[in-house]
Amino acid sequence: MVMKKRPLNDEQIADAKRLKALYNAKKKELGLSQAIVADHLGVVQSAVNSLLNAINALNVHNATSFARLLRVSVNDFSPSLAKEIASMYETIELYPSTLSPLDTLSTQEKQLLEIFNDLPKKEQDKFVKEISARKNELDQLYEEMKAVKEKRAS
CATH class of the missing domain: 1.10.287 (Helix Hairpins)
Known part of the structure; x- marks a missing residue:
């Protein structure tokens, strides 16, 4: 049985468009290429292309990696993933280790x-x-x- 890939929702498509615009605006200044980004993400170049062109959805890992490489905040291109990351961070702070x-x-x-x-x-x-x-x-x-x-x- 072949499973069809779920299409991206409007928010995910908008995130990809914002990311692609940031990438295109900064790649020359930062000396980036899709191959360099792919190496940083641990994927192949075509996977980076798929993320930038809204073929595949961004996830927290990819978003944070792109943000580091582009020297921007995840919120600059994906407010929903930024909110998810913030929520993850809050759970870490809610239950800090009390044992030194x-x-x-x-x-x-x-x-x-x-x-x-x-x-x-x-x-x-x-x-x-x-x-x-x-x-x-x-x-x-x-x-x-x-x-x-x-x-x-x-």
Whole structure:
């Protein structure tokens, strides 16, 4: 069964016309071509042509990519997609993460971080080197003990 593509509505056609006018007005100044836009969007050049000529409808991803490339607001060519993007943004702000990365640290980790941050940069670098060397020593000792244990078990 072949599915027919749904035709664009008047608003989508108007969006494409406004976008095409902006593209044509700015492409020379910004050094853009449909091939460059296609590469930025991750599509082929004919897909860009289809968007500019109202064959295919713009979506949020394509609209924001075009806006960045043309250095304009999505609202300049698609008020409806700009409204959709704003609505998406609002949902992000409605439920912000209240958990700071520091909230996941133990008391000891916080104390260590506080001490480390109070050190001068040179001492911080020295501390990292020393602690890394000590960790390597302990890793090596563990491997040696593990080998001895495995040898005894066999």
